[in-house]
Amino acid sequence: MLTDADRQLVDDLIRIQALKFGEFKLKSGALSPFYLDLRVLISYPRVLQAVAQRILAVLRRLEFQRIAGIPYAGLPIATAVSLAGDLPLVYPRKEAKAYGTGRIIEGNFTKGEVVVPIDDVISDGASKFESAAPLLEAGLVIKDFVVFLDREQGGEAKLAERGFQLHSALRITAVLDYLKEDGRLSAELHRQSLAFLAAMRG
Secondary structure, three states, rough: OOOHHHHHHHHHHHHHEEEEEEEEEEOOOOEEEEEEOOOHHHOOOHHHHHHHHHHHHHOOOOOOOOEOOOOHHHHHHHHHHHHHHHOOOEEEEOOOOOOOOOEEEOOOOOOOEEEEEEEEEEOOOHHHHHHHHHHHHHOOOOOOEEEEOOOOOOOHHHHOOOOEEEEEEEHOOOOOOOOHHHOOOOHHHHHHHHHHEEEHHO
């Protein structure tokens, strides 16, 4: 069930076209009846702040020393969360600097500290392992991942297989159900979306 604040946030995501419906080709080549592009949040500070507050509420249930922003989409979100919650932030670079310190992790930390990676969405979870690798190699400990929205395409189970727990502010099925009940998503498009998700999970 979505709260009133969650519903307002979904409305805002549609308004700024961060959530769209139609036919979209994904990186995998699959055709999706909906598309999430949370990179546009950086152009809408109030919506970004609302997303940060929603993630902050999830983080309050966890124990950690730092949060980590996952480049690129997760980094501005994690920065907003850091500012909203006064939480220390680090982030892994896409590649190590070839000059200066040559660091792969930006920000100060101590080996053995627990860090929570933050990202915009999760689908099958594969990219999360890639983003976690440099953090783990640097001696940080990861127990939990937090994302704004779970596309429910098997990512939670994949993380669990490696000993990580996923926490999401929103789940796509709850969003789809809300839009159908509100009359903004047809029964057919709702069915297609759920069928697509089931197919992606295998």
